[in-house]
Amino acid sequence: MEREFGTTKAADRSLREFSSRKAFMLHCMSDLQAIANDLNCDANVDFLRSMKSKLSEEGFNIVVLGGFKRGKSTLINAMVGSGILPTGVVPLTSVITKLRYGTKTEAEIAFNDGKRMIVDVTSLNQYVTEKGNPGNTKNVAEVDLHVNSSLLGNGAVIVDTPGVGSSYERNTLVTYDFLAQVDAALFVFGVDPPISQMELEFLDDIKGNSNVMFLIQNKIDMLDKRESEEALNFSRSVLIESLKDPDLRVFPISAKLALEAKEDGDDEKLIRSGYIELEKEVMNFLATGKGEIILASARKRLLKVVSDLFAEVGIERGILCKPVVETNEKIDWLQREIQAARRRLDEMDSLVDSRVSRIINQFTQRLEEIKNSARLTLVPSLDAFLQSMPETSGRREYLEAIQKFIAEAIKNNYGPFVKSANEEISKGLRLVAIDSSTETDRSSENLMKRAADVFGVTMRPTDFPEIVLDESRFYFDHISVLKCESIVPAELPLILPNRLYRRNLARKARQVMMDEIEKHAGRIRYDIDYRLSESSRRLKSEVRSRMLLSVESMETALRMGMESRSLDSRIKDSQLKDLGNIEGRLKAVSIKLADAQR
Numbered sequence: 001m002e003r004e005f006g007t008t009k010a011a012d013r014s015l016r017e018f019s020s021r022k023a024f025m026l027h028c029m030s031d032l033q034a035i036a037n038d039l040n041c042d043a044n045v046d047f048l049r050s051m052k053s054k055l056s057e058e059g060f061n062i063v064v065l066g067g068f069k070r071g072k073s074t075l076i077n078a079m080v081g082s083g084i085l086p087t088g089v090v091p092l093t094s095v096i097t098k099l100r101y102g103t104k105t106e107a108e109i110a111f112n113d114g115k116r117m118i119v120d121v122t123s124l125n126q127y128v129t130e131k132g133n134p135g136n137t138k139n140v141a142e143v144d145l146h147v148n149s150s151l152l153g154n155g156a157v158i159v160d161t162p163g164v165g166s167s168y169e170r171n172t173l174v175t176y177d178f179l180a181q182v183d184a185a186l187f188v189f190g191v192d193p194p195i196s197q198m199e200l201e202f203l204d205d206i207k208g209n210s211n212v213m214f215l216i217q218n219k220i221d222m223l224d225k226r227e228s229e230e231a232l233n234f235s236r237s238v239l240i241e242s243l244k245d246p247d248l249r250v251f252p253i254s255a256k257l258a259l260e261a262k263e264d265g266d267d268e269k270l271i272r273s274g275y276i277e278l279e280k281e282v283m284n285f286l287a288t289g290k291g292e293i294i295l296a297s298a299r300k301r302l303l304k305v306v307s308d309l310f311a312e313v314g315i316e317r318g319i320l321c322k323p324v325v326e327t328n329e330k331i332d333w334l335q336r337e338i339q340a341a342r343r344r345l346d347e348m349d350s351l352v353d354s355r356v357s358r359i360i361n362q363f364t365q366r367l368e369e370i371k372n373s374a375r376l377t378l379v380p381s382l383d384a385f386l387q388s389m390p391e392t393s394g395r396r397e398y399l400e401a402i403q404k405f406i407a408e409a410i411k412n413n414y415g416p417f418v419k420s421a422n423e424e425i426s427k428g429l430r431l432v433a434i435d436s437s438t439e440t441d442r443s444s445e446n447l448m449k450r451a452a453d454v455f456g457v458t459m460r461p462t463d464f465p466e467i468v469l470d471e472s473r474f475y476f477d478h479i480s481v482l483k484c485e486s487i488v489p490a491e492l493p494l495i496l497p498n499r500l501y502r503r504n505l506a507r508k509a510r511q512v513m514m515d516e517i518e519k520h521a522g523r524i525r526y527d528i529d530y531r532l533s534e535s536s537r538r539l540k541s542e543v544r545s546r547m548l549l550s551v552e553s554m555e556t557a558l559r560m561g562m563e564s565r566s567l568d569s570r571i572k573d574s575q576l577k578d579l580g581n582i583e584g585r586l587k588a589v590s591i592k593l594a595d596a597q598r
Helices: 009-038 042-057 072-080 169-177 196-208 227-243 256-266 266-273 277-286 288-322 326-390 396-454 498-564 570-598
Strands: 058-066 095-100 106-109 116-119 141-146 156-160 184-189 211-218 251-252
Touching: 009 042, 009 277, 009 288, 009 570, 042 288, 058 072, 058 277, 072 156, 072 184, 116 498, 169 498, 184 196, 184 277, 196 227, 196 251, 211 227, 227 251, 251 266, 251 326, 256 266, 256 277, 266 277, 277 288, 288 326, 288 396, 288 570, 326 396, 326 498, 396 498, 498 570
Parallel strands: 058 156, 058 184, 095 141, 184 211, 211 251
Antiparallel strands: 095 156, 106 116, 106 141
């Protein structure tokens, strides 16, 4: 029988509560889906099916980040209570590894060609270590590691990332690529050596790309109490200066002791490890942070569906109960209103496209100005730097100096724009989202109110959920922008006299600088255009769906009412009775959702 690895009771309780509340929402969705199906409202049936699928899969990405040899994998092993991930003294992880819940402990390998393969966890090092899979020659996309852990069973997904700053450049790049998927970031650094400049730069990148950052100083078991306090104070002061946050908190822990304690059931050792406080804070954040947002949004969406279905029942009943002559005029009016609502949606699409295009043009124009300025200034700066290099410097030293100068020049040229553009673009998108959703929600609500008045339906108030869009993100790698080989001309003989060698290398460096100016401008331009276009597409889809659900509910009510009003009176009485039963079921769901907020 598979063993279940656990979290501490206090931490586990937070996620268990979220899991229980999520199950309640899923049950309400199933009830409403059955009601919508009985009303023949296909739009709401499809919407609820999609909503159920998304909520079922909703979880928390707890991403463990940090430098090489800082104990990330050991920390993850401590979190699930089992030494399931390989650890060692060389760079281990060359691909993203995700720990998910499973009743059976096993590893599922996903390859870049789409194939998947189940392997025993004892074979894991053949796929996730540089020794077993050097340079990812086996083309592994990612690894899903299924573990019977209560932490994972309550919705968490723990992600092990490659170490930043190892001798394997690809490991660093894979970690940067995963930043956009962070819910809570656990940044691990050590005591010997303390936090490095590369780690500080990496922290600066990720600090705005996760809801919260937990800073963890690992391996405190290597020091005595006094040394541990000194290391903690030093690291905290460096982090405060770097991140400009005087209130930041650093969690001193020993992942090694925590893992041993969990495996041995040693509560005293677990307390000494410092792990309990970290786990409690992380789990509470997830359950009360993102968890609350997920559940509140689901509840508002469900209440909107309830309101639409109540209106559908009322309109269909109104058509069935009133004389044909009396209802014909009302039906004609509602059909005209529905057509007008669809036209307004098309107009809203055009307005969103127009505003997003203006944002794209605004930032690409600024980017072009920065690029043109760089073409005029960076090459002369490179020439001045080359002239300042001593004649006595060796060829390798000269080459590395050029590479470093170009990398820093490109970063300093585009870095401020990238950082400010991220913030400004996100703000602009939020304004577009708020304006378009507010206008559409107002139109939808007005249409429902007028229809309710015309057909004598009691209108139920709704609170529309806020539209949330992903922020635009762009990352510099904070490793060498260029490789050495990209500067050295292939045709340049190494036996050339030093002065001639340097002259040729300088000529090549100027061309590389111009190429890098253009290349990075292109990367940023593509990022802006792609992400804004995607955000526009998602926004229009979300806005349309909010109003179309109301529109299509009314269309269904019209269709069903018109089809039924010419039927035999006994059949109509039966249908009215069915509508009354459905209304009772809707009231029951509405009461449960109202109670869920208390």
